[in-house]
Amino acid sequence: MTPTLVTPQTTIDHVALVKLGDTDLTFISTQDLRNHTVTDSAGKDIGHVSALFVDRKDHRVRFLQISAGGFLGLGDRVFLAPVEDITNLHPLKVQLGHTLDTVEAAPLYDPVLSNWHDAAFWNAYYAHYGLPTMTWPGY
Template sequence: MMAPNTSALSKLSDTGKTVADSAEDVRGRQVKDKDGEVVGKVADLLIDDRDRKVRFLLVEHGGFLGFGETKSFIPVAAITRITEDEVDINHTRDHIAAAPGYDPELVNDQTYHADIYGYYGYAPFWSPGYSPRGFPG
């Protein structure tokens, strides 16, 4: 049985806080899939208020000039590499496109988070098997 998640998640941009090391702030960087294809860009980081850790990337993808653009949460456990310009993840572009849709109303819904983690094949951040992998902090 999983321990209850008592953290609330917030977009870093809404908190008035910053990442301690500005080199680790990946907002605005391109996201590339495991085949090197551009998925989109990191629009924001979702942090939990209890542990002050990044839990999800909020990635914008698709669309043209901001129209028709969609957003997805991608668990930080999916990150395989971070460079000055990009964030590489261990999933395909098609897999990300078919992920549970972004819903700002569900930012703090544990079932929604569990569904996203399950879709990507990772343990939720509140469970004993969680591993943040490639993201600092």
């Protein structure tokens, strides 16, 4: 279920998952999940996919950034979920394998203060969702 990307030649100089919108990467097909509604395992709305985090080394989407609440982007609560937690894709909808309570209890994500270049930061999300942690070779 992981979307496939095409990339121009780039130099990777450090550990990083980066927001897809901050790169020059593009999707091969119509698998872009941004702006899709996100539901929990029971079908309850959580929010929408506001960004995708891509591994700069292998160009794979690794995380969904989910925004919930707020109005016109103000006051949104932001959550992260590994793409491995996606159980179903429907037209304009992504269903996760966990409940809203689990998503809300995920490690705190602050787009300004979070250390995106630290493998432990990302692996805390895999552990929270009960998924095997990633190995980040070459980082």
